[in-house]
Amino acid sequence: MSSSAPRFKLLVVGDAGVGKTAFINRHRTGEFEKRYIATQGVEVNPLPFNTSVGQIVFNVWDTAGQERFSGLGEGYAIGSHAAIIFCDLTNSITFKSYGRLYQEVRKTCPNIPIVFVGNKVDCKDRRVTPNQMSNWLQQRRTMYPEEPFQYYDISAKSNYNFEKPYLYLARKLVGNPDLAFVEAPAVRPPEVSMVGGRVATTARATPSVSSTPPTDGHAKAVRQALARAAIQRAQRELQLALNELQRLEDE
Ligand SMILES: Nc1nc2c(ncn2[C@@H]2O[C@H](COP(=O)(O)OP(=O)(O)OP(=O)(O)O)[C@@H](O)[C@H]2O)c(=O)[nH]1
Ligand SMILES: [Mg+2]
Numbered sequence: 001m002s003s004s005a006p007r008f009k010l011l012v013v014g015d016a017g018v019g020k021t022a023f024i025n026r027h028r029t030g031e032f033e034k035r036y037i038a039t040q041g042v043e044v045n046p047l048p049f050n051t052s053v054g055q056i057v058f059n060v061w062d063t064a065g066q067e068r069f070s071g072l073g074e075g076y077a078i079g080s081h082a083a084i085i086f087c088d089l090t091n092s093i094t095f096k097s098y099g100r101l102y103q104e105v106r107k108t109c110p111n112i113p114i115v116f117v118g119n120k121v122d123c124k125d126r127r128v129t130p131n132q133m134s135n136w137l138q139q140r141r142t143m144y145p146e147e148p149f150q151y152y153d154i155s156a157k158s159n160y161n162f163e164k165p166y167l168y169l170a171r172k173l174v175g176n177p178d179l180a181f182v183e184a185p186a187v188r189p190p191e192v193s194m195v196g197g198r199v200a201t202t203a204r205a206t207p208s209v210s211s212t213p214p215t216d217g218h219a220k221a222v223r224q225a226l227a228r229a230a231i232q233r234a235q236r237e238l239q240l241a242l243n244e245l246q247r248l249e250d251e
Pocket of ligand 2: 062
């Protein structure tokens with residue numbers, strides 16, 4: 001991992017047992033853990049990604065879904081640059097938590113990119129239907145027109161879409177919609193093949209990612225892109241504040 005690579009705090013939230021740790025560990029170790037071992041408090045893991053503009057690192061904050069283990073509560077969100085909100089597609093209650101989790105993250109982090117994921121899409125006993133999901137997303141987009149409500153079905157077990165949430169957030173953070181991962185994160189072969197004729201993202205059996213350090217040119221390009229993205233965020237915030245002022249004056 002390059003010490004000069006830009007680092008982003010990535011907050012991962014979702015109810016207990018939705019598969020946050022399993023998904024993160026797929027990238028971290030390549031393994032899939034079948035047992036459920038509840039996370040206590042928070043576990044922070046750096047995940048490096050080699051991109052077309054140099055290496056970036058997500059400092060992933062894997063939070064406890066079980067309330068009794070969530071020491072700092074919403075405090076974990078402070079200083080986040082991006083967030084992934086999880087639900088488990090086989091458990092409707094975890095989907096009902098989406099709205100609350102979204103509000104909690106937004107309260108602390110009004111401007112960060114957020115991506116929603118529905119995990120365990122490999123399971124046959126899916127309870128949250130694609131229709132329910134797309135209706136919910138559509139309703140929210142109407143309620144909050146500035147929020148894209150980007151969503152992916154994923155599976156930590158089959159590796160389906162395993163890189164998509166990271167890629168979406170990396171593009172937003174760097175402010176470059178063309179950013180690509182130049183090496184796929186290494187993961188073990190899937191535990192299951194996908195149901196319903198869907199093809200799982202090809203897993204690589206190689207045990208580790210060979211991380212070529214970025215050149216100075218790459219690091220500079222990333223920093224420039226980050227600075228541009230920060231300016232864009234600040235401009236958006238300024239515009240929102242101006243709109244709010246205008247609304248108050250018009251009242
Ligand atoms: N079938 C299937 N099972 C999964 C998948 N992802 C995780 N699991 C299983 O779901 C259970 C819970 O996974 P965890 O990753 O520990 O859940 P968590 O969200 O980190 O839970 P907390 O730490 O309590 O918040 C484990 O038994 C995993 O093996 C998946 O994509 N498909
Ligand atoms: Mg966990």
